[in-house]
Amino acid sequence: xxxxxxxxxxxxxxxxxxxxxxxxxxxxxxxxxxxxxxxxxxxxxxxxxxxxxxxxxxxxxxxxxxxxxxxxxxxxxxxxxxxxxxxxxxxxxxxxxxxxxxxxxxxxxxxxxxxxxxxxxxxxxxxxxxxxxxxxxxxxxxxxxxxxxxxxxxxxxxxxxxxxxxxxxxxxxxxxxxxxxxxxxxxxxxxxxxxxxxxxxxxxxxxxxxxxxxxxxxxxxxxxxxxxxxxxxxxxxxxxxxxxxxxxxxxxxxxxxxxxxxxxxxxxxxxxxxxxxxxxxxxxxxxxxxxxxxxxxxxxxxxxxxxxxxxxxxxxxxxxxxxxxxxxxxxxx
Ligand code: NAD
Ligand code: UD1
Numbered sequence: 001x002x003x004x005x006x007x008x009x010x011x012x013x014x015x016x017x018x019x020x021x022x023x024x025x026x027x028x029x030x031x032x033x034x035x036x037x038x039x040x041x042x043x044x045x046x047x048x049x050x051x052x053x054x055x056x057x058x059x060x061x062x063x064x065x066x067x068x069x070x071x072x073x074x075x076x077x078x079x080x081x082x083x084x085x086x087x088x089x090x091x092x093x094x095x096x097x098x099x100x101x102x103x104x105x106x107x108x109x110x111x112x113x114x115x116x117x118x119x120x121x122x123x124x125x126x127x128x129x130x131x132x133x134x135x136x137x138x139x140x141x142x143x144x145x146x147x148x149x150x151x152x153x154x155x156x157x158x159x160x161x162x163x164x165x166x167x168x169x170x171x172x173x174x175x176x177x178x179x180x181x182x183x184x185x186x187x188x189x190x191x192x193x194x195x196x197x198x199x200x201x202x203x204x205x206x207x208x209x210x211x212x213x214x215x216x217x218x219x220x221x222x223x224x225x226x227x228x229x230x231x232x233x234x235x236x237x238x239x240x241x242x243x244x245x246x247x248x249x250x251x252x253x254x255x256x257x258x259x260x261x262x263x264x265x266x267x268x269x270x271x272x273x274x275x276x277x278x279x280x281x282x283x284x285x286x287x288x289x290x291x292x293x294x295x296x297x298x299x300x301x302x303x304x305x306x307x308x309x310x311x312x313x314x315x316x317x318x319x320x321x322x323x324x325x326x327x328x329x330x331x332x333x
Contacts, residue, residue: 002026003246004074004116006059006107007081008052009036011190012122012176014044015183015239016078021048023243028072030065031081032058034099035193043187059103062110069114076118078242079107082151086126086291087197089148100151108162118170120245121159123152125177125231125259125296134263135299138175138255145291156255163253170252172245177231177259177298179238181318182325189325190235200232200318203270204326207279214281216266218288223295227266231259231297234313234321244307259298260311273319 003020007013008029014036020027021044029041029052038056045051053072057064059081068074082100083089089096111119128136129143144150156173163169180200182189195211196202205211219226241258248254264272270281303309313321 001075001246002028002073004028004030004068004072004077006030006077006079006103007036007122009033009038009040009054010080012179012235012238013078013080014040014188015235016080016242017044017052018047018183018188019236019239019243021050021052025246027052028068028074029054030057030059030068032056035083040188047183047185047187059106060099062106065106065110066113069110069116074114074116076120076246077107077111077116078120078246079104080122082122084148085197086146086148089151090146093147096147096151100148101154104155104158108158112166117166117168118246119159120172120174120242121155123156123173123175124149125175125257125298127152127156127175128296130293131296134295135261135297136257137299138257138302160253167252171254172248173253173255174241174245175255175257176238177233177257177296179235180232181234181236181313181321183236184321186324186328189322189329191326191329199230199266199269200322203273203281204322206281206283207273207277207323208326208330212282214270214283215286216270216283217286217292219285220288221294223265225265225267228292229263229265229295229297231262232264232269232315232318233258233260233311234318237311237313241303241307241309244303244309248307250306254306256303256307256309257298257300258303258309259300261298261300263295263297264315269315269319272315273323276316276320277323
């Protein structure tokens with residue numbers, strides 16, 4: 001099977017490409033490098049021994065994306081490409097709506113035109129807004145609190161309408177919880193530009209002394225120790241979830257949470273990071289971050305039952321692998 005992976009040089013995409021190649025799939029990547037580097041291609045080759053076909057195209061360019069479908073005999077698409085920084089989306093909403101929506105519309109139109117009907121889409125736990133209870137099930141009500149989240153909700157609606165209009169589409173929406181960790185080789189991982197917004201990349205920067213202190217946003221939540229609780233999932237487990245979604249025999253429109261089902265607080269994560277790396281993380285409690293929820297973790301029962309999804313890695317692995325990637329990339333550079 002030949003799989004088109006959009007955004008395949010990004011954090012989750014690159015790990016998924018490796019997993020696909022190791023499972024014997026042929027992979028084509030389209031990425032405009034807006035948030036990734038071309039050298040990831042070499043790293044994928046180093047890990048798998050396979051040189052992947054790569055198109056440096058912007059999915060907002062309708063002609064270019066159609067060219068890929070004209071040239072390659074694609075069987076299915078995994079659609080990762082998109083902008084994902086919540087804060088930036090609040091400052092530049094038009095950029096987010098433009099990029100995330102136009103690219104997806106172009107892709108779906110090209111798929112329809114070329115009779116490619118199978119797609120797996122990267123959605124997010126952000127679509128649950130402030131959940132009414134925990135764990136979060138797929139049928140909970142949906143809402144968005146920022147333009148980024150809105151693009152995910154709108155795309156989910158577009159996919160639902162597309163399926164209603166044409167039942168031969170086979171659509172899987174995967175709602176990711178909090179992916180962290182990196183490939184065991186230390187060659188692939190996450191290293192955001194500028195000051196990270198998300199917890200694990202921030203912890204790693206404090207560990208490498210690029211940042212002085214971790215601000216812990218609130219210690220007065222109704223949680224195990226007062227700090228925010230999230231469902232961290234190893235990026236390799238997430239990557240595996242995509243392969244399972246492709247292999248799934250159930251057709252139609254399917255929605256799955258991809259999380260471990262376990263909540264971990266900020267303090268628990270920091271303590272585990274310190275334990276496995278032997279490093280001390282400077283931290284201070286500050287006020288709550290606007291828009292944060294106290295706790296958010298998945299029920300992964302549906303993915304487990306229907307896809308056979310079973311996360312293998314624990315918080316210890318996630319901390320170690322997140323740190324190893326940065327350690328290794330700093331040694332190299
Ligand atoms: P990433 O930024 O590392 O990867 C996205 C890739 O898409 C990048 O390589 C970027 O260059 C590319 N891209 C963006 N716009 C494009 C366009 N118009 N044309 C071609 N390529 C384009 O992000 P990631 O963490 O790997 O996330 C992948 C997907 O998963 C995104 O859709 C994101 O919203 C979603 N997601 C991520 C998280 C997370 O915490 N990382 C959580 C939930 C959902
Ligand atoms: C983020 C995204 C959300 C996305 C989710 C999963 C934001 C605002 N939201 O949310 O859209 O769906 O990831 O990828 O980016 N924390 C600190 N100090 C820090 C950073 C974070 O204490 O420097 C705390 C937060 O308050 C939270 C936890 O750590 O309790 C996790 O934060 P983060 O990594 O940003 O993830 P989410 O809040 O889940």
